[in-house]
Amino acid sequence: MKSALDASHLHQFFHKLFTHLDRVSLSAPSGEILYSKGLSSIDHFTLPQAGSVANQFFNLGHGDLAITNDPYSGSAELWSPTLIMGLQLKTSSKASRTRSVHQSFLLSYRKTLMPFVSAKDNIDSEGLRIPPTPLGQISKPQTETIDAITSHPQAPKQLRSAIEDGLAELEKVSQTLPLLLKIWEVDLTKGTTKPYLKASEDSLKELIADLTSEEKKFSLEIEPGEVIRLKLSVKNDRVLFDFLGTTAGSRIFQTLPVTHGACAEALIKVLNAKQVPVNSGTLSCIEVLAPKGCLVNADYPKPSNLTHLDGYYIFCDFLLKSLQQMTRRVQYASSGTSRCAISLQFSCGQIFYDSVPPGSGGTKEASGANGESLWWKRSGSPSIESIEKKFPLMYEASTLRGNSYGSGLNPGGLGVAKSIRLLEPATVYWNNLKIEKKPEGADGGKAALNGEILVVHPSGEKVKLIDQGEMRLEKNTLINLLGPGGGGFSSDPKV
Amino acid sequence: MGISLSPTYFEAAVVKEGDKSKALLSPPEISKRILFPHAHLGPALKDWIGEFKDSVEISKVYIGPHDPAPQINSFFSSLSDQQNSSHAAFLTTLGFESWLEVNHHLSKLHTLLERDLVFGVSERTNARGEVTVEPSDEDIDFLISKLNLNGIKYVAIGFLHSDLNPSNELRLKEKLTAQGFKVWISSEINETSIASQITKDEKERFLQTFLAAQSSFLIQDSVKKLEEHFPSIEFIQVHRPFYARGMRILKNQCLLYAGVDGLYLISSDRASSIELSPKLWAPIEKNFFSTLEFSTSQSNFDSGPMSFGRSTQVTPFDLLYALKLLGDVPGVNDKIHERSLPRIQDVLRAEAKPLGINDDELSKLLLGQLQASWLTELIHNNVGNEVLVAGPLSSAIFKLLKSSLSPLKLKRVENWNDLSSLTVLESD
Numbered sequence: 001m002k003s004a005l006d007a008s009h010l011h012q013f014f015h016k017l018f019t020h021l022d023r024v025s026l027s028a029p030s031g032e033i034l035y036s037k038g039l040s041s042i043d044h045f046t047l048p049q050a051g052s053v054a055n056q057f058f059n060l061g062h063g064d065l066a067i068t069n070d071p072y073s074g075s076a077e078l079w080s081p082t083l084i085m086g087l088q089l090k091t092s093s094k095a096s097r098t099r100s101v102h103q104s105f106l107l108s109y110r111k112t113l114m115p116f117v118s119a120k121d122n123i124d125s126e127g128l129r130i131p132p133t134p135l136g137q138i139s140k141p142q143t144e145t146i147d148a149i150t151s152h153p154q155a156p157k158q159l160r161s162a163i164e165d166g167l168a169e170l171e172k173v174s175q176t177l178p179l180l181l182k183i184w185e186v187d188l189t190k191g192t193t194k195p196y197l198k199a200s201e202d203s204l205k206e207l208i209a210d211l212t213s214e215e216k217k218f219s220l221e222i223e224p225g226e227v228i229r230l231k232l233s234v235k236n237d238r239v240l241f242d243f244l245g246t247t248a249g250s251r252i253f254q255t256l257p258v259t260h261g262a263c264a265e266a267l268i269k270v271l272n273a274k275q276v277p278v279n280s281g282t283l284s285c286i287e288v289l290a291p292k293g294c295l296v297n298a299d300y301p302k303p304s305n306l307t308h309l310d311g312y313y314i315f316c317d318f319l320l321k322s323l324q325q326m327t328r329r330v331q332y333a334s335s336g337t338s339r340c341a342i343s344l345q346f347s348c349g350q351i352f353y354d355s356v357p358p359g360s361g362g363t364k365e366a367s368g369a370n371g372e373s374l375w376w377k378r379s380g381s382p383s384i385e386s387i388e389k390k391f392p393l394m395y396e397a398s399t400l401r402g403n404s405y406g407s408g409l410n411p412g413g414l415g416v417a418k419s420i421r422l423l424e425p426a427t428v429y430w431n432n433l434k435i436e437k438k439p440e441g442a443d444g445g446k447a448a449l450n451g452e453i454l455v456v457h458p459s460g461e462k463v464k465l466i467d468q469g470e471m472r473l474e475k476n477t478l479i480n481l482l483g484p485g486g487g488g489f490s491s492d493p494k495v
Numbered sequence: 496m497g498i499s500l501s502p503t504y505f506e507a508a509v510v511k512e513g514d515k516s517k518a519l520l521s522p523p524e525i526s527k528r529i530l531f532p533h534a535h536l537g538p539a540l541k542d543w544i545g546e547f548k549d550s551v552e553i554s555k556v557y558i559g560p561h562d563p564a565p566q567i568n569s570f571f572s573s574l575s576d577q578q579n580s581s582h583a584a585f586l587t588t589l590g591f592e593s594w595l596e597v598n599h600h601l602s603k604l605h606t607l608l609e610r611d612l613v614f615g616v617s618e619r620t621n622a623r624g625e626v627t628v629e630p631s632d633e634d635i636d637f638l639i640s641k642l643n644l645n646g647i648k649y650v651a652i653g654f655l656h657s658d659l660n661p662s663n664e665l666r667l668k669e670k671l672t673a674q675g676f677k678v679w680i681s682s683e684i685n686e687t688s689i690a691s692q693i694t695k696d697e698k699e700r701f702l703q704t705f706l707a708a709q710s711s712f713l714i715q716d717s718v719k720k721l722e723e724h725f726p727s728i729e730f731i732q733v734h735r736p737f738y739a740r741g742m743r744i745l746k747n748q749c750l751l752y753a754g755v756d757g758l759y760l761i762s763s764d765r766a767s768s769i770e771l772s773p774k775l776w777a778p779i780e781k782n783f784f785s786t787l788e789f790s791t792s793q794s795n796f797d798s799g800p801m802s803f804g805r806s807t808q809v810t811p812f813d814l815l816y817a818l819k820l821l822g823d824v825p826g827v828n829d830k831i832h833e834r835s836l837p838r839i840q841d842v843l844r845a846e847a848k849p850l851g852i853n854d855d856e857l858s859k860l861l862l863g864q865l866q867a868s869w870l871t872e873l874i875h876n877n878v879g880n881e882v883l884v885a886g887p888l889s890s891a892i893f894k895l896l897k898s899s900l901s902p903l904k905l906k907r908v909e910n911w912n913d914l915s916s917l918t919v920l921e922s923d
Contacts, residue, residue, distance in 0.1 A: 002851070011783075019875065397591065
């Protein structure tokens with residue numbers, strides 16, 4: 001039991017150490033993940049992976065910095081730059097009374113910027129792609145490199161401040177870490193981290209033992225000819241996600257670390273496990289096989305925009321529904337999978353982005369949450385007053401979308417609906433999947449409404465924005481973003 | 496006098512008028528404090544005041560919630576359950592009826608915000624502060640009939656851009672007040688609240704306005720009872736935590752207020768205080784590794800410490816008590832149930848056994864986690880050069896945080912009960 005107590009203590013230390021950062025990981029140069037946390041499972045693997053790839057190129061010493069936003073170098077969305085810093089800690093194990101040694105770690109921290117919705121045929125047309133790039137030392141960052149990156153015509157406007165804020169946070173962590181190690185009386189030697197990872201693995205394996213060992217097959221056609229095939233099996237308390245037979249993508253192109261993270265998150269959800277540490281121990285309970293070039297293991301230079309908007313939600317929902325067939329522990333109805341994301345470009349050059357959160361599906365235990373995705377931690381909507389002061393638009397509504405939920409004993413959550421009136425002409429960009437299937441109910445619960453984007457021109461003509469594209473809009477056009485609801489769980493005896 | 500309502504206790508303090516700026520570092524000439532269960536507020540307060548009535552005349556009593564995050568205040572929930580009538584209503588710009596709920600997770604706290612009592616009003620002010628739609632008389636009359644139909648008397652109004660131009664809010668307030676409603680408007684919330692900083696956008700402004708109406712609605716019975724006991728005293732409801740108001744906190748200083756139900760970090764540059772986690776009343780629970788830790792969940796219902804005869808789970812407060820760290824806390828020690836110590840020890844013993852350790856070891860382990868967790872939060876929050884520890888549990892918390900490897904310069908404010916931490920006089 002001592003190993004569990006020590007592991008619990010170390011996990012609490014990591015949790016507290018990073019409590020103020022939302023997307024961060026600490027890993028060893030060997031690739032061993034000690035801690036990873038994010039806004040979604042996309043971050044589970046991509047954060048440490050971005051660190052590993054940067055370290056392969058630059059062998060990051062203490063305080064050395066690098067930056068990347070390239071999904072094909074381990075990062076995630078193009079609009080979220082990852083900063084990586086090498087750390088060297090003087091560690092000595094109290095238990096073994098060994099001499100102190102210097103141990104190396106990689107700290108990866110991701111900042112989230114405003115997406116730009118686009119439908120391009122390769123990633124380099126979607127926005128500025130930053131391959132792993134050295135940024136100097138935390139004590140003296142290379143301002144020339146930062147200037148060069150942030151002055152690139154494709155660079156988002158907020159990139160400079162995001163980098164500066166990120167570097168300040170990394171500096172703070174590097175300064176407080178040695179002190180906090182003392183306060184918590186922990187060390188990060190192999191003698192401590194190895195049992196921690198083993199205890200993490202053992203605890204998850206105990207839960208996995210509840211899954212059926214019977215092999216099961218599933219498939220999902222995203223768009224005609226774009227099919228995910230999945231074979232699920234459990235061997236030696238490890239879950240194998242075998243995507244053999246999955247086609248190449250036509251619009252969804254997901255990198256392997258993103259796929260791996262989604263598999264881990266869906267498994268955690270279906271096991272109903274609380275506070276699962278994301279580290280090499282727990283992640284070793286999952287094996288993912290995906291042929292190179294298929295839509296869940298995409299290659300450069302495939303575009304990534306749609307994957308990080310709607311594709312990822314659809315994939316996670318599919319994984320959850322599939323895994324539910326392996327256990328009766330938790331049962332979910334489907335959650336809304338479309339964000340109904342748009343970008344607006346005004347003639348003055350200002351770029352605006354908005355989307356709507358979906359409702360989540362009802363479960364055996366509870367109703368679905370309103371305007372809350374199962375797969376993305378909500379950080380709150382921006383203030384309407386601030387947006388209206390900054391951009392030439394006016395919100396006519398931002399509210400829960402009545403009747404978007406699927407009914408049931410435990411009904412699904414409501415999606416959010418927004419109506420935006422343009423006060424100046426603008427070009428709207430959108431990129432959606434042609435999903436005909438509504439968010440399904442489960443165990444007799446009803447399906448929810450799908451997401452929709454509707455444009456009402458000043459003439460009164462209504463146009464539904466489907467698939468992908470861009471359109472010039474006049475002043476006074478109304479754009480309605482109608483978020484999908486969540487499916488209901490179990491039939492309602494009153495109905 | 497200030498009365499702070501917390502989940503289990505009323506906390507009252509008296510300060511002499513005119514001593515408003517000397518609160519923390521120079522104790523006022525007369526100041527007293529008491530803690531007692533809210534079930535006996537009226538009689539207990541009367542007895543207490545009786546002790547010094549010859550030397551002090553109480554002229555005003557400010558009363559409000561203690562918790563800085565009242566939307567998750569279990570006290571509100573419990574009061575709400577006791578009320579048979581409806582809640583306060585929230586009136587907002589038409590089309591934004593769910594804005595509060597979507598932004599503040601209030602859907603999970605349906606005891607506070609009833610969706611059926613949020614009404615949209617056809618009105619609008621644009622981002623330049625120009626009124627583009629005024630609420631019509633017909634709409635207002637219809638609204639009044641809906642409020643009456645629902646038995647509503649307490650109303651909060653939050654309109655978009657009312658910070659730039661409050662005329663629509665003021666017009667509706669005037670009409671509703673004339674009809675006997677008690678009304679709070681978001682454009683005035685920064686003036687009426689005892690907040691140290693102005694709330695910046697509509698999300699916070701609307702929330703504070705609604706909570707002001709709701710808290711006033713919920714404590715109305717308590718206030719009525721107090722008014723019966725003290726007919727000559729004026730009772731004024733406030734809706735922001737005010738325990739640190741008026742305390743003199745220097746630029747490089749922070750105040751750690753060790754209250755009975757929480758540890759609150761307060762500094763001059765923050766709009767609101769931060770409650771340290773784990774909370775003082777957080778129950779222990781099993782974690783992923785099947786060991787134990789104090790819950791860090793924000794939404795947990797805190798039923799209170801075992802020491803007060805509540806709950807069946809040990810809380811940090813109970814641990815401090817069981818380890819004899821609590822010390823002599825006037826107004827608290829006499830509220831602790833005699834039989835609670837063996838019960839706490841039994842629970843710790845039962846929880847320690849499956850872990851292969853004894854209850855002493857478990858207690859030390861949990862105490863170590865608390866100490867490290869709270870210190871880490873202080874360090875993360877850039878507490879500056881000096882942390883002043885004040886409040887009823889300051890002795891215990893000071894010892895706990897001081898005895899570690901803390902790099903922080905901690906200074907305990909002695910004789911906390913001589914200090915007017917409820918310096919409500921300043922609001923005048």
